[in-house]
Amino acid sequence: MKRLAQILRTSAWLGWQVEANWADPTLFLAYAIAKPLATTLILFFMVKVVSQGHATGDAFQFIFIGNTFFLYVTEVLIGISWTVFRDREDYETLKYIYVAPLRLLPYLMGRAFTRVATASVGVLVALLFGRFVLGLSIGVPTTNWLLVLAAVLLGLVGVLWLGIILAGTSLVVARHSMNLNEGLSGLFFLLCGAVFPLDVLPRWAQSVSLSLPFTYWLELLRRMLTGHGFARSLAALSEGDLWRIIAGATLGLCFAAILWFRWCEGYARDRGLIDWKTNY
Amino acid sequence: MGRDLAGTETTIRARIRMNAAAVFARASVRVRASFRESSWIVGETLFPFLAMSAFVFVYRGLHAPPEYEGFVVLGGAMIAYWNNVIWGMASQFFWEKEQGQLQLYLITPVSRMSILLGMALGGIAMTTTRAAVILIGGMLLFHVSLPLSRALPAFGLFVLTLGAAYSLGMILSSLFLLWGREVWHTATLLQEPIYLFSGFYFPVSAMGIVIGIAGSILPVTLGLDGIRQIFYGPAAHGLLPLRWIPPIQIALTLVFVTLARVSLLAMENLGKREGRLTLKGD
Numbered sequence: 001m002k003r004l005a006q007i008l009r010t011s012a013w014l015g016w017q018v019e020a021n022w023a024d025p026t027l028f029l030a031y032a033i034a035k036p037l038a039t040t041l042i043l044f045f046m047v048k049v050v051s052q053g054h055a056t057g058d059a060f061q062f063i064f065i066g067n068t069f070f071l072y073v074t075e076v077l078i079g080i081s082w083t084v085f086r087d088r089e090d091y092e093t094l095k096y097i098y099v100a101p102l103r104l105l106p107y108l109m110g111r112a113f114t115r116v117a118t119a120s121v122g123v124l125v126a127l128l129f130g131r132f133v134l135g136l137s138i139g140v141p142t143t144n145w146l147l148v149l150a151a152v153l154l155g156l157v158g159v160l161w162l163g164i165i166l167a168g169t170s171l172v173v174a175r176h177s178m179n180l181n182e183g184l185s186g187l188f189f190l191l192c193g194a195v196f197p198l199d200v201l202p203r204w205a206q207s208v209s210l211s212l213p214f215t216y217w218l219e220l221l222r223r224m225l226t227g228h229g230f231a232r233s234l235a236a237l238s239e240g241d242l243w244r245i246i247a248g249a250t251l252g253l254c255f256a257a258i259l260w261f262r263w264c265e266g267y268a269r270d271r272g273l274i275d276w277k278t279n280y
Numbered sequence: 281m282g283r284d285l286a287g288t289e290t291t292i293r294a295r296i297r298m299n300a301a302a303v304f305a306r307a308s309v310r311v312r313a314s315f316r317e318s319s320w321i322v323g324e325t326l327f328p329f330l331a332m333s334a335f336v337f338v339y340r341g342l343h344a345p346p347e348y349e350g351f352v353v354l355g356g357a358m359i360a361y362w363n364n365v366i367w368g369m370a371s372q373f374f375w376e377k378e379q380g381q382l383q384l385y386l387i388t389p390v391s392r393m394s395i396l397l398g399m400a401l402g403g404i405a406m407t408t409t410r411a412a413v414i415l416i417g418g419m420l421l422f423h424v425s426l427p428l429s430r431a432l433p434a435f436g437l438f439v440l441t442l443g444a445a446y447s448l449g450m451i452l453s454s455l456f457l458l459w460g461r462e463v464w465h466t467a468t469l470l471q472e473p474i475y476l477f478s479g480f481y482f483p484v485s486a487m488g489i490v491i492g493i494a495g496s497i498l499p500v501t502l503g504l505d506g507i508r509q510i511f512y513g514p515a516a517h518g519l520l521p522l523r524w525i526p527p528i529q530i531a532l533t534l535v536f537v538t539l540a541r542v543s544l545l546a547m548e549n550l551g552k553r554e555g556r557l558t559l560k561g562d
Contacts, residue, residue, distance in 0.1 A: 038472035050344040179323025186330040196341035
């Protein structure tokens with residue numbers, strides 16, 4: 001455990017140096033919060049232009065919460081898999097890390113720390129912006145903030161394991177397959193009901209949405225922060241049901257990630273892909 | 281009349297021919313490369329289409345009038361061009377520096393503007409295939425109606441917008457010439473915030489006249505605003521009267537091209553003095 005902690009700490013430090021030391025902390029922070037604030041405001045103005053019609057404060061609140069917490073999915077998913085490409089092809093250090101006395105999986109987990117931290121700052125700033133600038137009520141009297149934190153962490157662990165699955169895939173595919181990772185993030189954004197109720201999707205797409213753990217995660221967070229649900233298709237599920245689904249999915253992702261990553265790592269080593277360059 | 285590297289006198293006609301050849305060479309490489317890897321075609325059409333679809337569904341969830349879905353589809357197609365301006369144009373000299381090829385461009389006897397013009401034309405050709413898929417796919421899948429009778433004026437304004445946008449890309453490429461890792465982050469910064477200030481997904485007038493005017497420094501802002509007005513008339517909630525927009529786009533193009541020329545020269549000289557032209561950012 002001590003060794004694992006050491007690897008996580010060192011790779012987290014390395015991740016910070018790679019991602020953040022190109023600017024002073026203030027400038028880096030500004031860059032980090034620009035995207036979440038921009039997407040929040042895009043959605044705000046989209047609701048505003050139709051608010052003479054049928055949109056309500058509730059509608060934007062649900063969109064806001066979904067969009068804000070979805071930031072974890074985009075940042076961490078893409079961040080972990082991008083680490084493999086950068087280390088392998090830009091910095092050409094993956095082969096040295098591979099021959100170092102550490103396992104690749106905890107190294108990648110540690111490297112994800114910067115992305116998690118950046119996303120967390122973005123989420124926090126967006127929530128504060130929503131509360132104090134846009135006048136949204138974040139939380140209700142019955143909101144248990146410790147449970148909210150636990151729900152966020154549980155979802156985040158699921159995202160991390162999914163990121164490891166993508167990182168394993170990145171070990172065996174060429175650099176331009178980065179589109180796949182970004183596309184997957186876009187697919188989740190579309191299918192998880194992050195910014196619109198699932199009910200507007202076609203029935204076949206709703207079936208796919210209901211198989212994604214992030215759909216339930218966002219619904220749980222909305223219920224905890226607003227006191228009621230958003231998606232009619234999930235109305236029959238209690239909060240306990242949502243917790244169980246998310247916990248089960250996270251456990252499943254954990255096993256799948258470990259098995260898949262080990263296979264990809266072995267495949268990459270067998271075929272000499274650890275120091276592969278595909279930057280053409 | 282000047283002299284080439286061999287000391288031979290060159291005519292203006294010869295120099296124009298040389299620069300035109302550079303434009304063609306740089307553009308044709310980009311056009312050929314765009315179809316080289318099939319995953320790029322999928323990645324640059326399907327995945328942006330997914331992001332656009334999400335915003336269409338936002339409007340559907342809000343029971344917005346159908347023309348708003350048209351705004352998103354038009355914005356989604358324009359995003360493809362804006363991203364090409366940032367990643368395929370502005371960042372290009374940075375990528376060349378990282379690959380160790382920038383000095384090859386700088387020692388050629390052609391204008392940097394010719395090279396950038398070739399990149400722009402090649403980028404437009406490459407992006408048009410992607411944007412067309414997004415536009416046609418959006419129209420078919422979401423039943424977005426764009427009156428074909430107004431396609432020609434819309435296309436004319438679109439061409440003016442591209443001219444101004446890629447001219448802005450030339451200025452940015454001169455700045456990115458000198459930067460290191462901040463290029464990557466700055467390019468990322470020029471995505472979602474620009475989508476906001478240019479009103480890619482909603483009428484820019486919703487942000488108020490002051491912010492709308494400020495955002496109009498970006499050619500895509502007024503370009504999208506104008507194209508929406510052409511197709512949807514008053515329902516587009518235009519920022520400025522339509523007849524003002526084409527002259528503004530032409531003026532922006534002229535200003536940006538002039539600034540790009542000055543900026544490229546200044547940045548190149550600065551880079552030479554500070555030894556940053558061959559310094560890798562990573």
